[in-house]
Amino acid sequence: MANRSINLVLHQGSVSPHHELPQLRPANFHSFSSTWIITNGSLHVSPQRWNCSTSCCYCFRLRECRCNWKRLVRSCYTSEFVIASDENYGNKQVVSLTPRLYEYVLKNVREPEILRQLRQETASMRGSLMQVSPEQAQLLAMLVQILGAERCIEVGVYTGYSSLAIALVLPESGRLVACERDAKSLDVAKKYYQLAGVSHKVDVKLGLALDSLESLILNGEAGSYDFAFIDAEKKMNEKYFELLLQLVRVGGLIVVDNVLWHGKVADPLVYDPKTISIRNFNQKLMEDKRVSISMVPIGDGMTICRKR
Numbered sequence: 225m226a227n228r229s230i231n232l233v234l235h236q237g238s239v240s241p242h243h244e245l246p247q248l249r250p251a252n253f254h255s256f257s258s259t260w261i262i263t264n265g266s267l268h269v270s271p272q273r274w275n276c277s278t279s280c281c282y283c284f285r286l287r288e289c290r291c292n293w294k295r296l297v298r299s300c301y302t303s304e305f306v307i308a309s310d311e312n313y314g315n316k317q318v319v320s321l322t323p324r325l326y327e328y329v330l331k332n333v334r335e336p337e338i339l340r341q342l343r344q345e346t347a348s349m350r351g352s353l354m355q356v357s358p359e360q361a362q363l364l365a366m367l368v369q370i371l372g373a374e375r376c377i378e379v380g381v382y383t384g385y386s387s388l389a390i391a392l393v394l395p396e397s398g399r400l401v402a403c404e405r406d407a408k409s410l411d412v413a414k415k416y417y418q419l420a421g422v423s424h425k426v427d428v429k430l431g432l433a434l435d436s437l438e439s440l441i442l443n444g445e446a447g448s449y450d451f452a453f454i455d456a457e458k459k460m461n462e463k464y465f466e467l468l469l470q471l472v473r474v475g476g477l478i479v480v481d482n483v484l485w486h487g488k489v490a491d492p493l494v495y496d497p498k499t500i501s502i503r504n505f506n507q508k509l510m511e512d513k514r515v516s517i518s519m520v521p522i523g524d525g526m527t528i529c530r531k532r
């Protein structure tokens with residue numbers, strides 16, 4: 225690891241520079257090409273490089289330290305975290321979400337009561353982690369509103385949290401095609417569409433999403449949708465994307481969830497099939513001239529694609 229390019233992240237309760245170096249624990253060691261992360265309980269840093277004197281203290285004083293690290297630390301405004309930006313990226317500061325900061329973000333989400341109830345009911349269900357987060361749902365709804373979308377598609381409904389967020393902001397004449405293969409979770413979704421008074425806007429397609437999308441195309445609906453959200457089987461993302469690219473009009477959006485895959489996409493030590501397929505798909509999107517893209521680090525990461 226060269227010392228020219230290092231992002232340093234200190235989380236609350238983490239080991240600070242003036243503490244004794246803990247034993248490095250290989251099992252917890254995640255080395256990224258240009259990032260060292262210090263988190264609770266494990267310090268992912270080369271001991272030889274950590275040569276601050278004892279006067280070099282946490283965060284603020286780190287700037288005064290004579291060690292090689294000080295020039296890499298650009299700011300420290302709270303004791304909760306420090307982010308030193310990478311000089312290769314113009315010294316931009318990037319905020320790392322700590323639990324406390326995330327709680328603050330959540331406090332600033334206007335989650336409709338019916339969505340809160342659905343989230344609570346789903347919390348005890350199997351697979352509840354699959355649900356998009358409240359701030360993600362809010363962003364999806366915002367995109368639908370900005371677009372003035374009338375016709376939407378969701379691939380992967382589960383118990384309906386993201387689809388309900390979308391349906392709630394659709395106009396009365398709007399339509400959301402909701403594709404899901406699991407009847408049991410769809411029952412919960414349908415109950416909440418009913419409770420929210422949006423059932424008439426949601427066209428539920430029980431079955432394999434690929435089949436549902438293909439039949440929409442066969443039905444002559446290509447180019448007639450404004451917005452699509454992909455949140456189902458990750459290895460199928462590329463296939464869903466290709467079909468949705470036919471179904472969405474020019475200027476419409478396709479949003480893909482889980483593009484950061486719990487951070488695994490950036491970890492060269494992780495190469496399980498799912499991570500590889502998400503990595504490859506991200507790379508394909510990056511090179512795909514048919515869409516403009518924006519990868520947004522929200523929730524588990526979403527890429528917003530606009531059809532050109």
Ligand SMILES: C[S@@+](CC[C@H](N)C(=O)[O-])C[C@H]1O[C@@H](n2cnc3c(N)ncnc32)[C@H](O)[C@@H]1O
Nearest residue numbers: 354355356380382385386404405432433456457
């Ligand atoms: C991540 S969850 C969706 C979460 C949902 N968007 C939400 O925010 O609550 C993925 C869902 O996709 C469904 N799914 C997976 N593969 C599918 C397929 N081939 N066809 C239809 N649904 C599928 C799963 O049953 C699961 O409910």
